[in-house]
Amino acid sequence: MIQKGVKIEAPSGKLGVLVPGLGAVSTTFIAGVEAVKKKIAQPIGSLTQLGTIRLGKRTERRVPKIHDFVPLASLESLVFGGWDIYEDNCYESAVKAGVLDRALLEAVRLKSKTSNRGEPFSARTTSKGCRARTSSPAKTRWNLPNS
Amino acid sequence: MDDIEQFRKTNKLSRLVMVWCGSTEAYLKPEAVHASIETFEKGLRDNDPSISPSMVYAYAALCKRIPFANGAPNLTVDIPALTQLAQEKAVPICGKDFKTGQTLMKTIIAPGLKSRMLGLNGWFSTNILGNRDGEVLDDPDSFKTKEESKLSVLDQILQPELYPDLYKDFTHKVRIHYYPPRGDNKEGWDNIDIYGWLGYPMQIKINFLCRDSILAAPIVLDLVLFLDLAQRCGMRGIQEWLSFYFKSPMHAVGLYPEHDLFIQLMKLKNTLRYLKGEDLITHLGMEYYD
Numbered sequence: 290m291i292q293k294g295v296k297i298e299a300p301s302g303k304l305g306v307l308v309p310g311l312g313a314v315s316t317t318f319i320a321g322v323e324a325v326k327k328k329i330a331q332p333i334g335s336l337t338q339l340g341t342i343r344l345g346k347r348t349e350r351r352v353p354k355i356h357d358f359v360p361l362a363s364l365e366s367l368v369f370g371g372w373d374i375y376e377d378n379c380y381e382s383a384v385k386a387g388v389l390d391r392a393l394l395e396a397v398r399l400k401s402k403t404s405n406r407g408e409p410f411s412a413r414t415t416s417k418g419c420r421a422r423t424s425s426p427a428k429t430r431w432n433l434p435n436s
Numbered sequence: 437m438d439d440i441e442q443f444r445k446t447n448k449l450s451r452l453v454m455v456w457c458g459s460t461e462a463y464l465k466p467e468a469v470h471a472s473i474e475t476f477e478k479g480l481r482d483n484d485p486s487i488s489p490s491m492v493y494a495y496a497a498l499c500k501r502i503p504f505a506n507g508a509p510n511l512t513v514d515i516p517a518l519t520q521l522a523q524e525k526a527v528p529i530c531g532k533d534f535k536t537g538q539t540l541m542k543t544i545i546a547p548g549l550k551s552r553m554l555g556l557n558g559w560f561s562t563n564i565l566g567n568r569d570g571e572v573l574d575d576p577d578s579f580k581t582k583e584e585s586k587l588s589v590l591d592q593i594l595q596p597e598l599y600p601d602l603y604k605d606f607t608h609k610v611r612i613h614y615y616p617p618r619g620d621n622k623e624g625w626d627n628i629d630i631y632g633w634l635g636y637p638m639q640i641k642i643n644f645l646c647r648d649s650i651l652a653a654p655i656v657l658d659l660v661l662f663l664d665l666a667q668r669c670g671m672r673g674i675q676e677w678l679s680f681y682f683k684s685p686m687h688a689v690g691l692y693p694e695h696d697l698f699i700q701l702m703k704l705k706n707t708l709r710y711l712k713g714e715d716l717i718t719h720l721g722m723e724y725y726d
Contacts, residue, residue, distance in 0.1 A: 291671055294713020298668040302450025305443060306660050307502070309493045310458025313567050313620050314507065314534075317649035318457070318656040334654035336680075337661045342705050344714050347724070359708050360668070361661040362451075370443045373458075386567065388620045388649045 300362040311373040316383035319369050323397040326364050330393065337361055437496050451667070453660045454497040454504045456531075457652075459568065461488045461510045462577035463584075469517075473524070476517035494518055498527050503663035505678075506531030507656065509585035514686050523673045528666040530659065530675040533585045533683035536651035538563060538610075538624040540697070541644055546593040547696040549630060550602075557629040557637070558607035559590060566618035567648065574614040585684045586610045592695045622648050655681045669711055677707035 308315040324330040325338070332338035342358055344351040355361075369379070377385060383394055444452060469479035469486050479487050480495070490512040497504045498513075498521045506512040506529075513519065513529045522529045535543065538561050549556065565573070573579050587608060596603035628640040659681055666675055679685030680700035685693040694700055706716045 291669060291711070293710050295669050295711055297665070297711065300451075300664065300668065303447060304660070304664055305447060305449040305452040307440065307443070307452060307454040307497070308457045308656070309454070309490070310456065312457065312459070313569070313649040314652045314656065315455075315457035318653040321653050322657060332654060332657065334651065335657050336654075336704075337658045338654075342708060343717060344709065347721070355708065356661075359665055359712060362664050367660070368447045368449060370447075371457075372439070386620060386649065388647065 297360055300360050300366065303366050303368050304362040306367050306369050308369065308371040309373075311371045311377070311379055311382045313386035313388050315371060316379055316386055317388045319379060320383050320389055320394055320397050322364055322367060322369075324393060327397065329396055338364075437500060440496065440500055440502070451664055452497075452500070452502045453663050454493065454502050455656050455659055456490050456493065456504070456506045456508055456510070456512060457656065458490060458508060459572045460508050460578045460581050461490060462575075463580040464488060464511050466511065466515050470511070470515035471517065473517050473521050476515075476521075488512070491515070491518065494529075495521070498522055498525055498529070501525050501527050503528045503667050505529070505659040505663055507534045507652070507659075509533040509581045509684060519674060519686075526670070526672040528663050528671050528675045529673065529686070530663065530678040531682060531684070531686050533582075534652045534655045535681055535683045535697075536648055536655070537622055537646045538626065538644065539586055539589055539683045540651065541624075541626065541642060542589055543593065543695050543697040543700075545628070545640070545642075546590055547698060550594055550599070553599075553602065555602040555631040555635070556590075556594065556606040557631060558609075558627075559629075560607075560609045560627045561586075561624065562609075562611040562613070563622055563624045564613050564615040564618055565622040565648065566614065566616040567620045569648065570612065570614040570622075571616075573612045579612060582612065583610060588684060588693075589695050592693055620647060620649050622646050665711075677704050680704045 321330065325332045337356055340355045341352045342355050344353070371379070373382070380394065380398055383389060384391065440452070464486060467486050469475050469484045488510060490506070490508065490510045494504050494513045495518065498518060504513055509532055512531060513522065514532055519529070573582055587610060590608055594603040624644045624646065626642040629637060630640060631637045659678065662678060663675070674686045674688065676685065676687050679694055680697065687693045694703065709716055
């Protein structure tokens with residue numbers, strides 16, 4: 290068991306987020322994080338972004354935000370990558386999913402293009418692994434993770 | 437694995453997390469091939485059909501020491517081979533099946549009924565859904581995977597073996613219908629037949645017009661950040677404190693899963709307090725009255 294008050298390594302550098310399955314959920318997540326970073330939307334429903342945590346006795350009135358209490362990676366440090374059996378890029382897939390407004394998706398896309406961090410929706414790798422479900426270039430399942 | 441390495445190098449990443457956001461796969465039962473790392477790796481070489489695509493992804497992630505969360509009801513990492521691998525490689529994992537929509541409502545309402553010792557005759561849930569999730573769930577094999585995930589929740593929360601007068605033999609039905617016009621906007625109807633004092637019947641109706649991905653996206657974000665935190669704390673294997681986010685929380689052998697949303701939240705927050713060396717909160721509070 291982990292010790293109480295364990296030493297926690299600082300979240301330095303960038304955190305890669307791999308999402309197999311670029312459908313409605315993952316594109317809504319990725320576009321949402323970009324929108325929150327640009328401050329054009331709020332991360333409603335996220336405990337790490339909005340939640341608080343009471344510490345000590347009620348009389349102490351210590352109730353920090355969760356992200357101020359534990360060292361979480363910042364939204365700015367996230368880099369996204371994913372795979373899907375469909376060929377659409379992340380933007381096209383988000384449009385097709387039809388969850389978020391075109392206006393919001395465009396805003397995220399345009400602003401991202403002008404930023405130095407690069408275009409988030411191109412931060413996408415393709416996988417021989419997942420496509421193998423349809424076109425089977427790998428001989429066995431062993432070849433998939435090891436290809 | 438090359439894809440992952442290339443992604444890591446190109447973007448100069450210091451850490452990675454993987455969250456399965458893919459479709460529900462055909463129903464699989466744990467078999468011999470899933471029983472140990474050795475049999476699993478042999479299965480990969482022999483192209484065993486019981487190894488699903490999500491298992492292949494999870495295996496690749498664990499081999500690379502990348503924390504893995506399973507957002508679908510697929511078995512994926514919930515097999516001895518991969519929980520062992522997570523332990524050995526010291527990687528945190530969690531699953532299964534993001535708790536959104538109807539199941540979220542169930543785990544909010546059922547603990548309330550039980551805490552007031554109200555009885556349940558039946559709970560009928562039906563859904564219409566038009567996204568890819570709905571389309572995949574129209575396939576009976578995939579639905580069976582989902583159905584198991586959805587059905588177990590009430591039994592675990594209500595504990596009929598402890599409260600036979602209240603919860604023995606209630607009828608629980610769950611249906612999902614693929615209905616394209618709705619797209620991602622799911623609509624769920626719940627009819628809950630309950631009974632109170634002296635057995636008098638009452639009914640609750642819930643009509644939840646929810647947006648599946650709008651409820652799931654913040655879960656993905658939280659899991660990414662918490663799994664990364666867990667790894668930086670040196671936590672490994674199943675992260676039960678993240679049960680809060682799942683319909684079928686993974687748990688240690690011999691335990692039952694905790695489904696009650698409020699217990700799950702307390703467990704999550706107490707874990708954070710513990711990691712930071714703060715006192716756990718018991719809600720006793722007698723000291724205020726001395």
